[in-house]
Amino acid sequence: xLHNQYSFTTSPSALVQxxxxxxxxxxxxxxxxxxxxxxxxxxxxxxxxVAAVIAREMGLSQNHVYSFVTFYEYLSVKPxxxxxxxxxxxxxxxxxxxxxxxxxxxxxxxxxIGETTPDDRFTIEVCPCLGICDIxxxxxxxxxxxxxxxxxxxxxxxxxxxxENV
Amino acid sequence: MEEVHILLRNKxxxxxxxxxxxxxxxxxxxxxxxxxxxxxxxxxxxxxSGLRGRGGAGFPTxxxxxxxxxxxxxxxxxxxxxxxxxxxxxxxxxxLSSDPHSIFExxxxxxxxxxxxxxxxxxxxxxxxxxxxxxxxxxxxxxxxVLGNNILGSDFSFDIEVRSGAGAYVCGEETALFESIEGKRxxxxxxxxxxxxxxxxxxxxxxxxxxxxxxxxxxxxxxxEWFRSIGSENSPGxxxxxxxxxxxxxxxxxxxxxxxxxDIIYEVCGGIAxxxxxxxxxxGGSSGAIINPGQIDIxxxxxxxxxxxxxxxxxTIFVIDDSNCVLDIVKNTLEFFTNESCGKCIPCREGGxxxxxxxxxxxxxKGYVRDIDxxxxxxxxxxETALCGLGHSTAIPVMTSISNFREIYDKHLDKDYCPKCxxxxxxxERGLND
Numbered sequence: 286x287l288h289n290q291y292s293f294t295t296s297p298s299a300l301v302q303x304x305x306x307x308x309x310x311x312x313x314x315x316x317x318x319x320x321x322x323x324x325x326x327x328x329x330x331x332x333x334x335v336a337a338v339i340a341r342e343m344g345l346s347q348n349h350v351y352s353f354v355t356f357y358e359y360l361s362v363k364p365x366x367x368x369x370x371x372x373x374x375x376x377x378x379x380x381x382x383x384x385x386x387x388x389x390x391x392x393x394x395x396x397x398i399g400e401t402t403p404d405d406r407f408t409i410e411v412c413p414c415l416g417i418c419d420i421x422x423x424x425x426x427x428x429x430x431x432x433x434x435x436x437x438x439x440x441x442x443x444x445x446x447x448x449e450n451v
Numbered sequence: 452m453e454e455v456h457i458l459l460r461n462k463x464x465x466x467x468x469x470x471x472x473x474x475x476x477x478x479x480x481x482x483x484x485x486x487x488x489x490x491x492x493x494x495x496x497x498x499x500s501g502l503r504g505r506g507g508a509g510f511p512t513x514x515x516x517x518x519x520x521x522x523x524x525x526x527x528x529x530x531x532x533x534x535x536x537x538x539x540x541x542x543x544x545x546x547l548s549s550d551p552h553s554i555f556e557x558x559x560x561x562x563x564x565x566x567x568x569x570x571x572x573x574x575x576x577x578x579x580x581x582x583x584x585x586x587x588x589x590x591x592x593x594x595x596x597v598l599g600n601n602i603l604g605s606d607f608s609f610d611i612e613v614r615s616g617a618g619a620y621v622c623g624e625e626t627a628l629f630e631s632i633e634g635k636r637x638x639x640x641x642x643x644x645x646x647x648x649x650x651x652x653x654x655x656x657x658x659x660x661x662x663x664x665x666x667x668x669x670x671x672x673x674x675x676e677w678f679r680s681i682g683s684e685n686s687p688g689x690x691x692x693x694x695x696x697x698x699x700x701x702x703x704x705x706x707x708x709x710x711x712x713x714d715i716i717y718e719v720c721g722g723i724a725x726x727x728x729x730x731x732x733x734x735g736g737s738s739g740a741i742i743n744p745g746q747i748d749i750x751x752x753x754x755x756x757x758x759x760x761x762x763x764x765x766x767t768i769f770v771i772d773d774s775n776c777v778l779d780i781v782k783n784t785l786e787f788f789t790n791e792s793c794g795k796c797i798p799c800r801e802g803g804x805x806x807x808x809x810x811x812x813x814x815x816x817k818g819y820v821r822d823i824d825x826x827x828x829x830x831x832x833x834x835e836t837a838l839c840g841l842g843h844s845t846a847i848p849v850m851t852s853i854s855n856f857r858e859i860y861d862k863h864l865d866k867d868y869c870p871k872c873x874x875x876x877x878x879x880e881r882g883l884n885d
Binding site: 313314315316317318319321322349352353356357358359360374375376377379380381412413414415416417418419420421425428 | 578637696733769
């Protein structure tokens with residue numbers, strides 16, 4: 286299963302873009318994070334073919350790129366949906382009802398944590414503290430923060446994201 | 452109770468990203484003074500100020516700086532740890548967004564001390580919205596020559612680069628952070644060698660927390676006497692406290708070191724929200740001690756909290772009301788630590804998993820007294836043998852909750868019903884219909 290996800294096929298035009306980004310940093314291993322963050326904006330996932338191009342252009346082993354990507358929570362070898370919903374599960378959110386908010390979102394989208402909806406619109410993940418605990422419980426949808434949530438507010442929010450492009 | 456704003460002095464000033472605004476407010480005055488000193492004198496000033504690290508360990512800042520100063524080599528680096536991952540901690544985000552120049556200034560002064568020409572800010576991915584802000588602030592600092600070549604006409608040159616994390620708590624550990632900046636998995640290194648001699652890119656390195664760095668400019672502009680007049684004897688200065696959880700008023704507050712914990716909870720933050728009662732307080736984030744209501748009348752400075760078995764850590768005060776259960780909190784904390792363990796060393800990788808299994812078993816009313824002994828045993832082993840702070844601190848909430856809330860553990864051992872922990876009969880339904 287995991288192998289299949291890593292083997293996701295990326296479009297040739299996207300791979301050309303990846304090569305353009307990575308080729309600027311040949312031999313600069315310390316720029317790998319910057320390259321990957323930039324690459325993640327042009328490809329659906331950091332799949333095997335993407336890793337191969339980054340490795341070739343930067344002069345790293347493909348194994349190094351793969352092991353790097355799989356170490357960090359914000360990097361993924363699996364394609365994500367249009368909106369990645371990160372739900373904070375840390376204690377400060379937990380004591381203010383994060384569990385109920387999470388259950389609501391899971392129920393509304395009908396997928397489990399780590400999965401993507403069949404229409405490729407949503408991916409849900411739990412994450413540790415987002416550092417905005419003065420408005421906990423908090424979730425982040427792509428780069429947007431939503432706080433002081435309860436099940437009703439979460440339901441309205443997800444409805445909005447289902448209907449509109451935010 | 453009035454806050455004392457030193458680090459947050461510019462919180463309500465507009466356009467603080469602009470270096471010229473920062474300079475109007477006295478920003479970079481400290482750097483100007485430091486530029487006329489040699490490295491040894493800068494370190495001497497840091498020593499006399501008594502400044503200690505604000506990231507968690509409370510290590511004397513001057514000593515850290517001296518290690519790198521004494522190390523041989525022409526090329527040295529300064530690193531700012533902005534990987535604020537400790538659950539419940541927001542202070543560095545507030546500092547970075549309200550007064551970024553105070554952090555650049557602190558880095559430049561440390562750079563001057565050790566003879567470094569470059570610094571790195573390692574920012575966590577969760578704060579991605581701060582990248583553009585920091586880039587603008589850095590550019591404006593270079594334009595006014597408070598960063599870059601020959602700063603303010605001196606022979607000292609120093610510049611700063613921002614590097615991103617990607618969601619790994621362990622990267623807040625200094626050597627893991629170096630590995631991450633170097634483009635590798637963020638796994639901690641075995642020490643020695645220590646960062647003072649072999650840090651980022653193998654160079655002598657000084658790594659400081661955001662809040663520590665923000666203290667340095669004011670020390671060099673207002674003087675040692677002034678700084679030592681605030682706070683307590685062994686921990687001079689102010690501290691940022693992030694108060695979160697079940698209190699009426701949550702947020703980041705600045706008080707002199709030594710402020711009373713009880714006063715912060717009840718006077719500053721309006722007590723427990725929703726008319727509930729206090730169950731427990733965890734100080735220092737998820738890796739801190741969990742204490743009971745009888746223990747909260749303590750002064751918050753580095754040594755006092757340490758001598759009472761906890762740690763001030765990054766100054767996070769997590770208030771938990773009586774609708775919660777301490778075992779449920781410990782379980783949540785252990786879920787966090789097992790998820791964030793990098794897996795490099797066995798005590799942390801396996802110890803965390805076993806602790807989580809045991810607390811789950813006990814909380815569900817299936818535990819035995821000897822399970823608690825096993826938990827203590829495992830915690831001690833982790834504390835003594837884990838490779839880095841992550842493994843060491845996993846033990847703290849476990850050990851302190853057992854010693855401070857033994858009666859709650861006993862209730863679960865007696866299989867008394869617990870509304871939070873006891874297994875629920877029904878499983879929630881799931882479907883696409885909302």
